[in-house]
Amino acid sequence: MVTHAFFELLKQFFSDPATNPFPLKHAPKNVHGALKKVEAGKVSLNPPVEVPPGFRGKVEYDREACIGCQMCIKVCPSQTIEFIPDGRKVKFYMSRCTFCALCTEICPKNCIRMSDTFLMANLDKDGPDMMVIDSGNWTAENKAKEPQKPEPKKAEPKKEEPKKPS
Ligand code: SF4
Numbered sequence: 001m002v003t004h005a006f007f008e009l010l011k012q013f014f015s016d017p018a019t020n021p022f023p024l025k026h027a028p029k030n031v032h033g034a035l036k037k038v039e040a041g042k043v044s045l046n047p048p049v050e051v052p053p054g055f056r057g058k059v060e061y062d063r064e065a066c067i068g069c070q071m072c073i074k075v076c077p078s079q080t081i082e083f084i085p086d087g088r089k090v091k092f093y094m095s096r097c098t099f100c101a102l103c104t105e106i107c108p109k110n111c112i113r114m115s116d117t118f119l120m121a122n123l124d125k126d127g128p129d130m131m132v133i134d135s136g137n138w139t140a141e142n143k144a145k146e147p148q149k150p151e152p153k154k155a156e157p158k159k160e161e162p163k164k165p166s
């Protein structure tokens, strides 16, 4: 048990960090002043660490590809998704989302996906930044990137043998 914990601790020393470092090199005396310096390009921020593969961040929704079947609404455990009868589309209230990704699995058109975006702190929980209504037509873009299948060859017509004179 102790040996396992020791090796785990040792492994952590050589692993990439999993959490973001403080965005500035040193804690500033005045945050507002420090942000002004960042805006002016006098100070640079520590970049955030990369999210791991399969990370479940803010939902993205391809509104154009959606057929309005409402399957996502049925599986969502937290009533994040609302049906818009006019146009038969949906919208997402991200303040309610539990990031379970069930909606992405059930959608027959694959038009919901989880993005890498995790910074969603907002004063207005139902404001425009916390609402997902249309994230662009990315399903069509993905299809265009897929390698085209070669067309099957057409069977050549059989040549008729010349008839022998009787
Ligand atoms: S990720 Fe889960 S909680 Fe969030 S909208 Fe989809 S089903 Fe609902």
Ligand code: SF4
Pocket: 065, 066, 067, 068, 069, 070, 071, 072, 073, 090, 106, 107, 108, 109, 110, 111, 112
């Ligand atoms: S499951 Fe997909 S296609 Fe059906 S309403 Fe939800 S987003 Fe649209």
